[in-house]
Amino acid sequence: MIRNQWxxxxxxNEVKAGRPVGVTRLGEKLVFWRRRDGKVVCLKDRCAHLGASLCQGKISPDDRLACPFHAFEYDASGQCQYIPSLGRNGIPPRAMRVDSYLTYEAHGLIWIFWGETEKAVRPPRFFDLDDGFTYAGYRDPWPVHYSRMVENQMDVMHLPHVHYNTIGRGHRVVVDGPLVTLEEDILRMWVYNRLDDGTPPRKPEELPAPNRPPFLEFIFPNIWQNRISDDMRIFVAFVPVDEENGILYLRYYQRIVRLPVLRTLFNWIGVIGSRYIANQDKRVVSRQVPxxxxxxxxxxxVQGDRIILAYRRRREELLRENGQLAD
Known part of the structure; x- marks a missing residue:
């Protein structure tokens, strides 16, 4: 995973008031909880005292997370503020603290800044999905590293083969281009698949300049959207669990149907279709090695892998910039 990223x-809705939640993310055991003001807090899920799991604890009246073992209480910064065995006026050692992560919440999603706090110079970015859009979604664990999940949604050659009876109908097996740009760690992609008429695929420089927004967009390190139309999108967060597992957080967004009851039904029909398509991918991707x-x-x-290569090159650059990869 790339450090110093949101x-x-x-x-x-996975982090409710009054109850800590323990999860594994980015290869670490983490605990999330909400303060009384609604702010989400993220700490390492390991008490600094004897290593108990903090997610089994409770929120104290002083808005701190209390360890289930000896009731040591930690504030939002991870500093222990109260040790019952020392008495109410006792001062916990400064070393009694656990690591914390910056959090950000918007669009019904929770981000953490995985890295050095001082490098979080701006909040995370998102797509233009607020103006009139509604959505329904689902979550699904995949037994692969999140990078495989990301690349699957950048792979333009697999469509007529894996999705032969859904989005890949028409047997458009030849890939012209594809076109891909990278600007401020946003990959934008234009797809040109066509029938095989015997002519070789056109190179990117042989294609006309795009006259529409990109079909696909990816914001490093882990969110993506498919712009089906101006009024219909698929959003995915590829959430890293550890080196061999990830979770697909998929949402079907639309602003075509706006009447409340019909809107909800329409959104869930979109989710059902999206899940069927994603499961076609999962069947193959879950067995990729490594x-x-x-x-x-x-x-x-081959030429059709240009988007995947652009992603891998930038991912490697970011890893190298953070000292996670040798030159």
Missing amino acids: YVVLES KKTSLRNGEKF
């Missing part, structure tokens, strides 16, 4: 890790992608893992590439 990662979507949960949906807002489970984690990299630029140099022995895989061979």
Whole structure:
């Protein structure tokens, strides 16, 4: 996983007031809870005293997270503020603290900044999905590293084969381009699949300049949207669990149907269709090896892999910039 990035890790409705929630994200055991003012807090899920799991504890009257073992109380910064065995006027050692992560909440999603706090110079970015859009969604664990999940949604060659009876109907197996741009860690992609008429695929420079918004967009490190139309989108957060597992958080957004009851029905029909399509991918991707992608893992590439290569190159650059990859 790339350090010093804002990662979507949960949906807002997974962290309710008054109850800590323990999850594994980015290879770490974390605990989330809400203060009385609604702010989401994220700490490492390990008491600094004897290693108990803090997610089994409770929220104290002083708005702190109390360990289930000896009731040590931690504030939102991870500092222990109260140790019952020392008495109400006792002062906990400064070393009695657990690591905390910055959180950000918007659009019904929770981000954490996985890295050094001082490098969180701006809040996480999102897509233009607020003006009149409503959505329904679901969550699904995948037994692969999140990078495989990301690349699956950038792979333009698999459509007529994996999705032959859904979004890949028409047997458009030849891939012209594709076009891809990278600006401020946003990948924008235009797809040009067509029938095989015997002519070779056109290179990107042979294609006309795009006259419409990108079909696909990806914001590093882990959110993506498919712009089906101006009024219909698919959003996915590829949430890292550990080196071999991720969770797909998918939402079907639309602003075509606006009447409340019909809108809800329409949104859930969209989710059902999206889940069927995603399961077609999951069947194949869950057996890819290695489970984690990299630029140099022995895989061979062709022209249609241009988007995947752009993603891998930038991902490797970010890892190197953070000292996670040797030159």
